[in-house]
Amino acid sequence: MASLTDIGLAAAINILSAFAFFLAFAVLRLQPINDRVYFPKWYLKGVRSSPTHSGTFVRKFVNLDLRSYLRFLGWMPAALKMPEPELIDHAGLDSAVYLRIYLIGLKIFIPIAILAFAVLVPVNWTNATLENSNVEYSDIDKLSISNIPKRSQRFWAHLVMAYIFSFWTCYVLLKEYEIIASMRLHFLASEKRRPDQFTVLVQNVPPDPDESVSELVEHFFLVNHRDHYLTHQVVYNANKLAKLVKEKKQMQNWLDYYQLKYDRNPSKRPTAKTGFLGLYGKKVDAIEFYTSEVERLSKKEATEHEKVKKDPKSIMPVAFVSFRTRWGAAVCAQTQQTRNPTLWLTKWAPEPRDVYWQNLAIPFVSLTVRRLIIGVAFFFLTFFFMIPIAFVQSLANIEGIEKAVPFLKPIIDLHIIKSFIQGFLPGIALKIFLIFLPTILMLMSKFEGFISLSALERRSASKYYLFLLVNVFLGSIIAGTAFQQLHTFIHQSANEIPKTIGVSIPMKATFFISYIMVDGWAGIAGEILRLKPLIIYHLKNFFLVKTEKDREQAMDPGSIEFGSSEPQIQLYFLLGLVYAVVTPFLLPFIIVFFVLAYAVFRHQIINVYNQEYESGAAFWPDVHGRIITALIISQLLLLGLLSTKEAAQSTPFLIALPILTIWFHRFCKSRYEPAFVKYPLQEAMMKDTLERAKEPNLDLKAYLINAYIHPVFKDGEEDDSFAVGDEREYDNVLVPTKRQSRRSTPAHSKYNGSSSPSLPDAIQEQL
């Protein structure tokens, strides 16, 4: 067990490394050449274009203004300065509310830490249980509950504190839920006109022998929503077409690249190999080859386009139905349409860029089957994920490698290499698995059939949280794999489980403190450096960027990635709540994490991230629910711990705590959750009335007619006459929409006319 000095040393190391990251960031971000890595958000907003200094050439790459280096932590106050309403305006409500998760961490844990240090630390410290016992202990343990003798009356202090901490946490959660619900409603109310306000997604339109899907939808809604129905758009199964378009675009890029190469060096016709990635295969004239490829794909695309548009089978039994008023849409989204609740399913349409098109055609019945399958699969993934990894590890042993590639045998047999492989390979399979885990979870969620990106992310987050809870939290406390734990738990009585875990909790405090420092402090500081996007951007810039639009693509702002980052924050809530009563010494480390993370993510959200969609903080009920879960876990574990301490007088009083917490959760759920699920009719009516007064002659039908077109068709139509209508439409939409549509359609070239030449062109000129 680590002593206070050990912890201090580790903290120093981690603080230093975090500092180093910040220093590196401060230097790197000031270099104009990195501008697009560290401030992509501003480029996307059109506020910033390529570096504007008109000074010397060097100045375009390196910042020589030494004074600017002095304020190397200046980004922090700058990041904190932007007021919240402006932030919402700048980055959307999702991002602003995401930041509030860190703030809640501070709101919960700072008062708890102060109280815990004022009351519990003295109570724990002034005992001599550990000194008189013959077990090994550290100074940290002297501050923890372990230092209290069995059957002590002092446990009343912990009991009272557990109540105070729980009530405080619930109070903060309640206030926060209230604030965020009203922020969401305010956001929805003050939003500009958006297609999804008027639109409902209708799934599972029943087949009809006499009418097409489109006719059927129109007739149905003309009858049943007579006064409100406006128009609708059917959904085509264009997955194959989308693939063709993507392929063609790639070929077009290569063609552009070789064309450029040939233009600059006309003496030599560029050649290419036809095989995979141009690595092998027949050598051909590159320009000719890609021209023919593009032509071939264009023809194929045109055929497929026609086929999709004409073949009635490519129309899915799904439609986006738009209404004259928001009121009409709100009514349709919240009601059941027909006797059979699995037909004509209506729900609020996600905003156009949030739609996950592939999942739109999954029939209702298969949904339950899919969820069952994924439920079982996720159970096995969580509890048995070590099995396939162990299998891979057993394959990737030295004998196996020597057998597969016998010519490497002499090298492998070298002592250093051998020990490296033996030491490193087994770990790498696990590491790779953990890196790909969020992706795997996302694939699982996609298979479950959610139809919007935001729902997919929320679902992945739930899964990831469960995985972390079982494999990181419980897995660290009780040594052994999750499967072994499962085995233990099944064979233990229901109230033995909290005891088993509760007892080991105080002993793991130092482990979790170092976990917080490595994963939390240094990890967060590493986040701001954006090492991976930095390297990739420069590599792309150097080797691949041929045109301005390629540079546009090379600039990958990324996004918050709710599905993997939120569950990780939740782990800190869990640790904080569990250890608040047991080992309060852990709390300051968590507070430092929340402070750092808040500053870093606020900076990133302002300057870097570009959200792909805006769900209006629809994830909040999940966040709230997970903090409540952490609270209940902490209460049960304390119950288990105290019962092993034989504090028979005080322990029974703890039983009421989880019951009250569950009740509080149910209260919050009924009070605030509807704000995240339903759209109140009063709000809809108010917006409708206001709009009618402001723009009595609005042509809503023209506005909505193409809003929910599959992105593939949108691409095609941007070249022809539809484009104008399309653009005009989008001008009414929040700015990021533009970015999104552009992202999937790099044919845009708005930034081509920027005043200064882009970097690689400048390099070319200089050469």
Place this chain on the structure above:
Amino acid sequence: MASLTDIGLAAAINILSAFAFFLAFAVLRLQPINDRVYFPKWYLKGVRSSPTHSGTFVRKFVNLDLRSYLRFLGWMPAALKMPEPELIDHAGLDSAVYLRIYLIGLKIFIPIAILAFAVLVPVNWTNATLENSNVEYSDIDKLSISNIPKRSQRFWAHLVMAYIFSFWTCYVLLKEYEIIASMRLHFLASEKRRPDQFTVLVQNVPPDPDESVSELVEHFFLVNHRDHYLTHQVVYNANKLAKLVKEKKQMQNWLDYYQLKYDRNPSKRPTAKTGFLGLYGKKVDAIEFYTSEVERLSKKEATEHEKVKKDPKSIMPVAFVSFRTRWGAAVCAQTQQTRNPTLWLTKWAPEPRDVYWQNLAIPFVSLTVRRLIIGVAFFFLTFFFMIPIAFVQSLANIEGIEKAVPFLKPIIDLHIIKSFIQGFLPGIALKIFLIFLPTILMLMSKFEGFISLSALERRSASKYYLFLLVNVFLGSIIAGTAFQQLHTFIHQSANEIPKTIGVSIPMKATFFISYIMVDGWAGIAGEILRLKPLIIYHLKNFFLVKTEKDREQAMDPGSIEFGSSEPQIQLYFLLGLVYAVVTPFLLPFIIVFFVLAYAVFRHQIINVYNQEYESGAAFWPDVHGRIITALIISQLLLLGLLSTKEAAQSTPFLIALPILTIWFHRFCKSRYEPAFVKYPLQEAMMKDTLERAKEPNLDLKAYLINAYIHPVFKDGEEDDSFAVGDEREYDNVLVPTKRQSRRSTPAHSKYNGSSSPSLPDAIQEQL
């Protein structure tokens, strides 16, 4: 353990007693004097009036037609003859669907029994485990799974059967859910115009300083449901007034009685005592006294009436809002109205006679608190109900009684009386508790704040089911109180619990067989005799009936009492499913119960019961859910039992079964439950369109204006001009409504003009 002969004997006794009940019923029901006890439903429908034989005087009381006694079981085919659509028309959908619960029992258990006897009984019988062991066993045990040796391959047969039985049960449930959902929708679609089709109950109207509740409601709906709002009715807190009205009615009855007495015997003015029940107090002239009482109460009532109508504080923040169309009401009921989901809560209004007026004013916030309180209270009631009963028992001992009433000492000291008290008193507290349990559970449900009688009954049924499950099923299997069980379970591991119970299950088969015979067979046969209503009717008829309207009241048809009878049926489902694989010998007993109960309840529903409300089988999801629960319990217990039999090869295959069952339940829930909760817009629109075509000039407002008036105000207005409109209104409503409104308002006198004189009058004449 009972042998086959013992069981046979018990069966014979129970069959004989059931037969005796049927015989008694056959004789009693043929006597014209009992006609109102055994056929009240027909009186209420107006089809039957007092006995119509114009023969001799004796014939009016006793049936002398001996031939009619020969067909003494003739009621059975008669009860089964009425086709279901006619039954729905006659007794409502609730009753018809309630009968289907028994039918499901037959549908599930007859094929299961046949299969079990064909496969499992031979498999079990052809072993010699019990013969070779030295434990006591009976012939029944030889037919059960106990006769299979450990680690036998024969357990595969039980495993396969468990799968087949579960799939069959699920199949029957699925089909039944489908049928009942469509029956409900058909019922709703073919219903005549009813006020609740157009009406939504709005709760928690926020207080407003400037407007009254009525104005506020009107303005709110005029704005937010502009095209659909028609009218509304506020709800008065008239609980005090209702009490006064009831009191006055009692006094009026006494006045009538004495008036009649005086008229017949003018020589003597009747006197009465003013104390409780006329048992003590000052002797006064009865007619004068009651006249003054009625006058006093009339004045008081008028004052209170004025007060309620004028005092704004007596208006609750609740209103019944009616719409122009069913579509408008369906929309309002299914949507959220304002930002704050706890204000302007809308839900489908229960039909007027289903409203539980007292609960209409409970604010939303207190609801969650109330549910928490009742949840905790119910937990203690279930697990600790023995404690207060033991306390009462300890009070009610002989010493206590002797102390309280010393003059009884000599009597109590008599040997017979003493042993009677000692043997009987401890049991009586428990018996009284069990008799009052459904009432206690109903009171708890009322405290939870449900606003319709049907919801209250459903809620009570859930509670009662849990109570029976814990205290009858588990309590019988594991000897000891529920509290002791709880203690055991908490200290056992999660997968030890099914083992503990599973092992004791085969041993309890004979106990449950005799339980089924006593409680099921004889109990059901006793039900048809209606001994309590029979005695009470004749007592009332002899001592209290003064007027025809009193006789009307003395005739108590009763109703199904879903809250207590449905959970008892569920116990048979549970027993059947649990023992289907373990001891198939129990199944025929259950089948006999279902056959008997079906016939008896069909007869009662046709001839006796009069439902107080019609919920359109809204209870079905609960029934379905409880059968699924029973199925899962049976699967888990089998799992536990097999694992103690060390059938390691086959047991793991059982794990999938509960998972599949839960999944099946969720599928059914999403597929069929909405039919019981929501009203689809298409249906509403169809009914609206049809009605508009049929009755274009319908004055809906006049129809709805008084539909949701507190019954107390309706009474008062029946005497004045409103009455006509009121009656006209009710002619459109299902027949039982009439009965209901009459029941609470015995001032009706439609039946007074019946052709033959009522019995007591006839007696008077003869005297």
